[in-house]
Amino acid sequence: METVMERECSALGGLFQTVIGDMKGSYPVWDDFISKASKLQSQLRTTVVAVAAFLDAFQKVADLATNSRGGTRDIGSALTRMCMRHRSIEAKxxxxxxxxxxxxxNPLQEQMEExxxxxxxxxxDHAKEYKKARQEIKKRSSDTLKLQKKAKKGRGDLQPQLDSAMQDVSDKxxxxxxxxxxxxxxALVEERSRFCCFVSMLRPVMEEEMSMLGEITHLQTLADDLKTLTMDPHKLPASSEQVIVDLKGSEC
Amino acid sequence: METVMERECSALGGLFQTVIGDMKGSYPVWDDFISKASKLQSQLRTTVVAVAAFLDAFQKVADLATNSRGGTRDIGSALTRMCMRHRSIEAKxxxxxxxxxxxxxNPLQEQMEExxxxxxxxxxDHAKEYKKARQEIKKRSSDTLKLQKKAKKGRGDLQPQLDSAMQDVSDKxxxxxxxxxxxxxxALVEERSRFCCFVSMLRPVMEEEMSMLGEITHLQTLADDLKTLTMDPHKLPASSEQVIVDLKGSEC
Incomplete structure (x- = not known):
């Protein structure tokens, strides 16, 4: 009986040590995550700058089309709308x-200390409790053993005392x-709550990521507009022909 | 009559020059676009590398959750799915x-030479044609002028000849x-076709951009899964309690 209980307690203690060991051994993985996330973040920051500069240049191309004397104002407007939509994506x-x-x-970095x-x-705490409980069990067990020896030697009726001592060990x-x-x-709750905490930090990031989606959906219509407008590059639109007609009218 | 036609032709010539001038003046704008696009592109390339490294680190965190002795395998699987979806986004x-x-x-750079x-x-070509036509008109005009002078002096009936000469100038x-x-x-077609060409180069880029959208839409379900799994960090799931029960069973 004692051996079985002893084994069970050892197994639980072993599981506790494994879980704590897993948690303590996980810090390099979290550190690596924070390091790679920081690098990606600084990369994203410079990408935003490059996107902004690119969109400035894109807008100038759109302005070329809008401001030309010929009939490319329609293409210019479509390009400007495309550029503005990308400004929203840049902001996101x-x-x-x-x-x-x-x-x-930043919060994950701070959380790791905690x-x-x-x-x-x-x-x-576990080590302290475990040690204390084991010592008590050891003491009670040795008391029981002494009683058993006494009982064997037949010194009076020690059975009730012995039963109580054995029950005591079992209770302990x-x-x-x-x-x-x-x-x-x-330990398991602590381990699980780490991942829950991680996910709760991840969620606003995923939400921002998904909100970029809303901007991208609008691109399809703009892309279709541009396709229609530029379908036949060698056919001048009515507006371009009008430029020539207007010129004649103003000079006559 | 001649003055009106003269003015009309000059106005058309002026419009031609404006359009050609606009096109020639636009090269710095296109050069700037290519330069900013190249910078953005190289920025994107290094971002992809940072994303890949980040996802490796992310997967290791997911593996921590999956391989822990406690009951975080469910969170680990959800994190792994999230990571895999981001691998697709990385590929896009x-x-x-x-x-x-x-x-x-690259094609725009080449196109600019053309x-x-x-x-x-x-x-x-325009300058040559214009010059030639103007010289012919000048010559016919001066012929007409001579004929008019002759006619004024009354030398014979020059009227038919004069009419024909004036008609000739008008025709020219x-x-x-x-x-x-x-x-x-x-010139207008050339100008418009530049923008059409630009848009045709832009289109595959926009299509790739929009196809990233398809990947992002899948994120919502994964984000919802993670939210549900981690809603109550201090409550161990049945699978975690099972770990403790199984341990007892195996030791008895």
Whole structure:
């Protein structure tokens, strides 16, 4: 009986150690995540700058088409709309890179200190409780053993005392098992809550990412407009022919 | 009559010069566009590398959750799905940056040489035709003037000859006007076809951009899954409690 309970408690203690060990061993993975996320974030920040400069240049091309004397104002307007839509995408990208830093990278970095602190406390508290409980069990067990020896030598009726002592050891084992289960549960909750915390930091980032989608959907119509307008490059639209007619009229 | 036609032809010539001038003056704008597009493209290329490294690190975090002894396998799977979807987005981004270079930047750079060549030919041809036509008109006009002087002095009946000469000048003006109109039309078509060409190069780039959209739409479900799984960090799922039960079973 004692051996079975002993084994169960050891197994629970072992599981606790594995979970705590997993958590303590995970810091390099989290550190690497933060490092790669930071690099990506700074990359996104410079990309936003490049996008802004590109859109300035794109708008100038659109202005060329809009301001030409010939009939390319229609293409110019469509290009300008396309450029403006991309300004919104640029703003979303800028927002995304900020949220990436403010809602994920920085809080996760801070959170890791807390994680380390909590894992150490869990470990220390568990070790203390475990040691104390084991010592008590050891003491009661040795008391029981002494009683058993006495009983064998037949000195008076020690059976009631012996029964009570054995029950005491058994109770202590049950208590230890319950304590160990609670410790394992605390460790598992701590481990799970880390990932929950990570996901909660990830969520605003994903939301920003998905909100870029709203901007991209509008692109299809603009792309279709541009396609229609530029379908036949060698046919001047009525507006261009009008330029020639107007010129004649104004000079006559 | 002559003055009106003269003015019309000059106006058409002026419009032609404006359009050609606009085209020739636009090269710095196109050069700037190509330069900014190239910078953005190289920025995108390094961003793809940073995204790839980030996703590697992200996958390791997902693996932590999947491989832990406690019950976070569900979160690990959801994180892995999220990571895989982003691998597709990474691939689309890589494709986008390649198409940006191969379908827009490089062809536009080459096209500009052709644009310069064509604008110069249009300009030269027009100048030659215009000069030739003006010289002929000048010659016929001066012939007509001589005939008019002769007619005033009353030397014979020159009226039929004079009428024919004046008709001739008028015809030449009409021809010049038609020639000028054609030249303007050619210039306008050339100008418009530049923008059409630009849009045709832009289209595959926009298509790649929009196809990233298809990937982002799938994110919503994954984000919702993660939210549900991590809603209550302090409640262990049945699978985690099972870990404890299984442990007891295996040790008894």
């Amino acid at each position: 990208l800028r927002q995304f890179s900020m949220v990436f830093l403010d809602c994920l990278i 994680w380390k602190r909590v894992a150490n406390i869990l470990d220390k 084992y049950l208590l230890l098992e319950e304590t160990e289960k609670q410790a394992v549960r605390r | 981004l890589r494709q986008f940056s390649m198409v940006f270079l191969d379908c827009l930047i 644009w310069k060549r064509v604008a110069n030919i249009l300009d030269k 003006y009409l021809l010049l006007e038609e020639t000028e109109k054609q030249a303007v039309r050619r």
